[in-house]
Amino acid sequence: MSTTATQTAPPTRSRKRGPKSLNAGQGRRGVLLVTPTLILLAVVIMYPLVRAVIMSFQKDSGLDPATGMFSEGGFAGTQNYQHWLLQQCAAAGGTTQPCPPGTLGSQFYDALFVTLFFTVVTVFFEIGLGLWFATIMNRTFKGRGLVRAAILIPWAIPTAVTAKLWFFIFAYEGIANKLLGGVGIKPLLWTGDAWPARFAVIIADVWKTTPFMALLILAGLQLISSDVYEAAQIDGASKWQTFTRITLPLIKVPLMVAILFRTLDVLRIYDLPAILTNGGGGSGHATTTLSILVINQIRAGFNSASALSTLVFLLIAFVAFIFVRFLGADVVQRPPGKEAAKRRWFRRQPVAAEGE
Amino acid sequence: MSTTTRQDTGVAPGGEQRARSGAVTHAKPPRSGMLLSLLAWVVGLLFALPVFWMVLTSFHSEADAATNPPSVFAPLSLEGYRTFFGSDPWPALLNSLTASVLSTVLVLVLAFPAAYALSIRPVRKWTDVMFFFLSTKMLPVVAGILPLYLFAQKAHLLDNIWWLILLYTTMNLPIAVWMLRSFLAEVSVEMLEAAEVDGASLSRTLREIVAPVVMPGIASAALICFIFSWNELLLARVLTSTVAATSPVYLTGFVTSQGLFLAKVCAASLVVSLPVLAAGFAAQDKLVQGLSMGAVK
Numbered sequence: 001m002s003t004t005a006t007q008t009a010p011p012t013r014s015r016k017r018g019p020k021s022l023n024a025g026q027g028r029r030g031v032l033l034v035t036p037t038l039i040l041l042a043v044v045i046m047y048p049l050v051r052a053v054i055m056s057f058q059k060d061s062g063l064d065p066a067t068g069m070f071s072e073g074g075f076a077g078t079q080n081y082q083h084w085l086l087q088q089c090a091a092a093g094g095t096t097q098p099c100p101p102g103t104l105g106s107q108f109y110d111a112l113f114v115t116l117f118f119t120v121v122t123v124f125f126e127i128g129l130g131l132w133f134a135t136i137m138n139r140t141f142k143g144r145g146l147v148r149a150a151i152l153i154p155w156a157i158p159t160a161v162t163a164k165l166w167f168f169i170f171a172y173e174g175i176a177n178k179l180l181g182g183v184g185i186k187p188l189l190w191t192g193d194a195w196p197a198r199f200a201v202i203i204a205d206v207w208k209t210t211p212f213m214a215l216l217i218l219a220g221l222q223l224i225s226s227d228v229y230e231a232a233q234i235d236g237a238s239k240w241q242t243f244t245r246i247t248l249p250l251i252k253v254p255l256m257v258a259i260l261f262r263t264l265d266v267l268r269i270y271d272l273p274a275i276l277t278n279g280g281g282g283s284g285h286a287t288t289t290l291s292i293l294v295i296n297q298i299r300a301g302f303n304s305a306s307a308l309s310t311l312v313f314l315l316i317a318f319v320a321f322i323f324v325r326f327l328g329a330d331v332v333q334r335p336p337g338k339e340a341a342k343r344r345w346f347r348r349q350p351v352a353a354e355g356e
Numbered sequence: 357m358s359t360t361t362r363q364d365t366g367v368a369p370g371g372e373q374r375a376r377s378g379a380v381t382h383a384k385p386p387r388s389g390m391l392l393s394l395l396a397w398v399v400g401l402l403f404a405l406p407v408f409w410m411v412l413t414s415f416h417s418e419a420d421a422a423t424n425p426p427s428v429f430a431p432l433s434l435e436g437y438r439t440f441f442g443s444d445p446w447p448a449l450l451n452s453l454t455a456s457v458l459s460t461v462l463v464l465v466l467a468f469p470a471a472y473a474l475s476i477r478p479v480r481k482w483t484d485v486m487f488f489f490l491s492t493k494m495l496p497v498v499a500g501i502l503p504l505y506l507f508a509q510k511a512h513l514l515d516n517i518w519w520l521i522l523l524y525t526t527m528n529l530p531i532a533v534w535m536l537r538s539f540l541a542e543v544s545v546e547m548l549e550a551a552e553v554d555g556a557s558l559s560r561t562l563r564e565i566v567a568p569v570v571m572p573g574i575a576s577a578a579l580i581c582f583i584f585s586w587n588e589l590l591l592a593r594v595l596t597s598t599v600a601a602t603s604p605v606y607l608t609g610f611v612t613s614q615g616l617f618l619a620k621v622c623a624a625s626l627v628v629s630l631p632v633l634a635a636g637f638a639a640q641d642k643l644v645q646g647l648s649m650g651a652v653k
Contacts, residue, residue: 029558033473034485037466037529044526045492048500048507055502133399141393147400149637153407156636157629158587160604164611164625165410168618175409211403268496271589275608294498295594302502309499316496 049313056080056307080307084108104297107285108308111293112315118202118273118289119266125206126262127255130213135247137214138221151211159208163275166204167191170276194286197277201287205272213258220254221247260323267316270295290315414622421619436623440610445627447599448606451517453631455602456585459524463532463581464574466525471536472566475543486537489530497590505594517600523591528581535580539573540566576642583632603628 057075082088087106089099099105133151137144154162169175170190177187188196224247232242248255270291277287288296290312297305412428413421414437420430474482504523505514513519543566551561567574589604596605607628614620 030473033469037470037533038485038488040466040526041489041492041529044523045495045500048503049495051503051506052499136392136396136399139392139396141396143393143397147396150400150404152636153404153633156583156632157407157625158589158604158607158632160587160589160607160611161410161625161629164607164621165406168621169406207403207406268498270498275611291496291498291590295501295590298502302506306502309496309502312496313499320491 052306052313053310055303056310058303080304081311083304084308084311104293104300107288107293110285111288111290114198114287115267115269115289115291117198118205118269119263121202122205122209122266123259123262125202126210126213127259129206129210130217130258131255133210133214134217134221135243137218148215152215154208155212159271160275162204162208163272166200166207167276170200191277197287201273201276204276205266205269208272209262213262216258217251217255220251224250256323260320263323264316264320267319268312410622411626413618414626416619418617418619421617421622433619436617436619436621437627439614439617439620440624440627443610445603445606445610445624448601448603449627451596451600452586452603454517455520455524456582456631459521459528459585460578460581462521462525463528464578467529467532467536467577468562468574471533471540472562474533475537475540486534489533492530501591501594504591508595514595515597515599515601517596519595520592520600520602523595524581524585524588527588527591528584531584532577532581535577536570536573539570543569572642575639579635579639579642582635586632 057077057080059075059079079088083099083105085108087099087108089103089105137148171177172187172189174190176190181187190196190200228246228250229242232246237245268291269289273287273289274292274295290308294305294309294312297308415432415434416430417433417435420433421436474485508514508516508519547565548561551565556564586602587604588602589608592602592605593608596602601609607624610624611621614624
């Protein structure tokens with residue numbers, strides 16, 4: 001990613017890249033070095049994906065609700081997809097009916113909503129707070145290393161532990177309700193009611209990931225030369241102008257990369273809601289994300305679970321595509337973007353441009 | 357780009373803070389430093405607080421752990437730890453260690469030559485290769501978990517630690533290649549050319565010129581792979597049962613049986629987190645550097 005472009009390429013080094021590219025195409029030996037990795041990835045990652053897509057077009061074997069007889073499965077056409085997208089469940093007589101409430105099938109759109117809701121809200125808070133923390137930590141102060149180490153703790157501990165920790169904090173007699181009681185708010189059923197349960201998951205996720213985002217952004221901030229800020233100060237720029245006109249454009253690429261990866265990550269979220277609220281809350285599935293729904297469905301039927309997991313994959317691929325399309329190719333295409341991005345940076349950055 | 361406008365609210369106080377402290381700097385330098393330090397310390401503490409609470413609770417007796425607000429000065433007790441270690445967590449901890457260490461070693465063995473081929477001596481179409489690596493990060497684990505399960509069932513690999521090792525290796529490979537490639541891009545070409553002129557073999561070039569320069573990169577990639585493998589739950593939960601269960605799986609099981617006993621669960625959580633906490637704490641600088649190079653997770 002272009003993070004490196006901004007990160008590791010101070011202006012003086014750019015000259016070096018010339019001769020390096022002359023060595024391009026070392027041919028067979030290079031290919032030989034990459035091949036094992038490519039084969040392993042292709043087999044272990046592509047095979048399950050292709051297999052899942054094939055399975056999604058098969059019928060689940062089991063008791064046929066129409067005849068009460070055991071059916072072997074076989075080709076199902078798009079039936080499994082209709083099951084999820086159009087909410088059509090199998091009914092007596094070989095026909096379909098709208099999925100009755102309470103079945104896994106009827107939870108699809110709720111799970112989709114919950115997943116998207118978690119994604120938008122957590123990424124929003126993680127970026128906002130992360131930027132704020134990063135600007136604080138970008139100044140030198142006593143014990144900075146220790147503070148940085150301390151805020152890495154939430155990220156490093158296993159999610160299973162995070163979820164359990166917050167489960168205790170959000171218990172009915174737990175610390176969260178005690179604090180709310182302190183300001184005169186009645187205790188909430190954090191893991192029981194729909195919206196408190198959702199916010200419990202969001203709070204725990206923001207706690208776990210914000211410090212980490214802050215550190216990523218901080219790494220970007222530390223590459224901005226202080227000369228640029230001095231120049232801005234001489235020109236009489238306000239703090240706000242400095243932030244929006246200098247800081248933000250200069251950390252745009254690392255920031256976008258961080259947002260892209262966080263978004264893709266939250267879209268797949270499983271552990272935290274699964275352990276913290278058991279996917280429940282409210283009507284029983286208020287925090288069931290798409291990933292949890294897939295796992296629940298596996299017990300009920302492999303092939304319709306495959307259809308669901310394929311839909312999840314398509315959703316994530318679609319979001320990734322949108323990101324890459326609208327936020328610029330910089331985000332994914334580091335290689336060609338690398339030189340280009342660098343040139344763009346320095347054009348925007350008057351002091352550094354003089355140095356070149 | 358909505359994010360840029362949205363975060364405004366979040367950032368404004370920081371800007372103000374800076375503006376204020378900046379203005380004060382000229383008059384009373386020490387005070388502005390203190391204000392800022394204080395704010396940073398408060399933020400850091402706020403984030404570490406739940407973990408401190410967990411550590412404290414793990415050393416209390418069940419009776420003291422259950423009080424709210426927490427009884428900070430209650431007598432310390434090892435009851436929680438005794439129960440946890442009494443429940444024989446060693447196979448699970450050992451499984452986690454095996455899976456994390458071996459998959460990390462495998463990742464490095466595979467990723468290093470690949471990253472080398474993709475950076476110092478780029479093969480043709482290498483941008484496509486890098487993009488392919490990245491795209492594997494977009495796959496949701498749940499999309500592949502069922503075929504992985506069915507395959508393991510047929511090949512008698514269920515509840516087998518080697519199956520997990522292979523999957524963790526694959527899971528971490530793309531990240532490691534991206535990160536190592538970033539570090540390798542920093543290797544001096546002059547030195548490589550000199551080595552070539554002197555007729556050094558490929559393996560010797562790798563060992564004596566490339567490796568020392570990218571050692572920090574290797575360290576941080578290893579650390580990150582170790583942490584990701586150690587913490588992985590979904591695959592381990594589905595693909596193992598008793599023999600090959602890793603510590604997060606064991607922990608969730610322990611929590612189910614002892615869920616109401618705060619001190620025991622906190623002690624168990626702490627033991628399971630300890631290896632990654634130690635690793636992260638010892639090398640936080642490298643960790644941050646490596647992560648921003650790979651810009652992942």
